[in-house]
Amino acid sequence: MSRLLSDAGVQLPVLAAPMAGGAGTTALVAAAARVGSLGFLAGGYRTAEALGGQMDALRTRNVPFGVNLFAGGPMPISDADHRRYAHTLQPEADRYGLRLNHGTPVADDDGWAEKIDLVMGSDVAWVSFTFGIPGQAVVRALRRSGTTVLQNVTSPAEARRAAEAGVDALVVQASAAGGHSARLSPHRPLDPVPLADLVARVRRTTALPLVAAGGIATSADAAAALRAGADATMIGTLLLRTEESGASPAHQQALADPAFATTVLTRAFTGRPARALRNHFTDRYDPLAPAGYPAVHHLTAPLRKAAAEAGDTRLIHLWAGTGYREAKQEGAARTLERIAARL
Missing domain, CATH: 3.20.20.70 (Aldolase class I)
Incomplete structure (x- = not known):
């Protein structure tokens, strides 16, 4: 050993x-x-x-x-890129009555x-x-x-x-x-x-x-x-699907759902590359997302939280490695x- x-x-x-x-x-x-x-x-x-x-x-x-x-x-992000992405995402946030941060990026x-x-x-x-x-x-x-x-x-x-x-x-x-x-x-x-x-x-x-x-x-x-x-x-x-996992029910269900057929590397959720199940959010927003962490993470966090609570897998960060079907x-x-x- x-x-x-x-x-x-x-x-x-x-x-x-x-x-x-x-x-x-x-x-x-x-x-x-x-x-x-x-x-x-x-x-x-x-x-x-x-x-x-x-x-x-x-x-x-x-x-x-x-x-x-x-x-x-x-990772730095300009105010202009941050505002542009916030504006792009706002229609999704409107579904949950949320107002995203269109002001200064949050960096910590x-x-x-x-x-x-x-x-x-x-x-x-x-x-x-x-x-x-x-x-x-x-x-x-x-x-x-x-x-x-x-x-x-x-x-x-x-x-x-x-x-x-x-x-x-x-x-x-x-x-x-x-x-x-x-x-x-x-x-x-x-x-x-x-x-x-x-x-x-x-x-x-x-x-x-x-x-x-x-x-x-x-x-x-x-x-x-x-x-x-x-x-x-x-x-x-x-x-992620084990009895002790703290992953949301929607996340756990998506890992076994045949509708989620592959994973992608995306910065759409946080501004930093991460692998997740391919969904509406990755398809629609990855080409538009700026690099900038943790500012993009903080920008999208309220939307992702609301989506997770609603079980809306279109908008959740469904983190998953390529071996996810074996979970x-x-x-x-x-x-x-x-x-x-x-x-």
């Missing part, structure tokens, strides 16, 4: 990915721990106080866990300082970062506290940058992953490289432990990633064991 896993007391080389926005829950993380895996709390879109509450709940249950945080600054760092202070002062097994690489001082401080630091990367070049920052391990994310791409330069197109091939390319550039993620649908997919040089694998989309209605522990069955 990889030392990366054994040092954290992890027996199952299939981890539960962080899923921001509510899909990831403490119940899901606890279910992963029960079968010898490790799950990540998603710090994104959550206040430091709320994240701390989740961490306390898991500590009370004596459950090991990781935390994922958004790093890097906002997702409470970075507060969340770093939180994990620095906590006994967290693993902390992973996405969207950006934290400074070396942050990485060193976390490592001194006993935390294993992981960085999400999408290419060998990003892997080299993360290694230079001093992280302990890498989460290698293929473009088939559901939800946001971890790409450090989101203006550049994603390379459609299969996960096992991407892992092999990254392995040739670094000796750091690797966790393979993105598009894993079966135990054979996970095994291929391990053969290519990964120390562990990670799944997210396959957990089952079962306990999360069963899903993790199923993918680990032949490893």
Whole structure:
């Protein structure tokens, strides 16, 4: 077994990915721990106080866990592009009696300082970062506290940058992953490289432990990633329909609905590339959406929330990786064991 896993007391080389926005829950993380895996709390879109509450709940249950945080600054967007997109989307918002923000774009760092202070002062097994690489001082401080630091990367070049920052391990994310791409330069197109091939390319550039993620649908997919040089694998989309998932009922139903036949990479919802089930929103607005994160996320969030509450799958961000058809209605522990069955 990889030392990366054994040092954290992890027996199952299939981890539960962080899923921001509510899909990831403490119940899901606890279910992963029960079968010898490790799950990540998603710090994104959550206040430091709320994240701390989740961490306390898991500590009370004596459950090991990781935390994922958004790093890097906002992607800038002009006032004119923001107003244009708000105007374009307003007819959809009118359906729900909403007035979108036609004024100044909202740009924030997702409470970075507060969340770093939180994990620095906590006994967290693993902390992973996405969207950006934290400074070396942050990485060193976390490592001194006993935390294993992981960085999400999408290419060998990003892997080299993360290694230079001093992280302990890498989460290698293929473009088939559901939800946001971890790409450090989101203006550049994603390379459609299969996960096992991407892992092999990254392995040739670094000796750091690797966790393979993105598009894993079966135990054979996970095994291929391990053969290519990964120390562990990670799944997210396959957990969206589990009993512990916090994904909306409409999202869960769409994953099994034959009407949703494919996934697409889109920035229509948040201004940053993310993979979702193809729907009206992606078809209509992806060609019109400006790059700009988190401003576009904040702009569309009220509309997406209203649509989710109404079960309107035309307008919901139905995050999904390419293996979404293999997501089952079962306990999360069963899903993790199923993918680990032949490893």
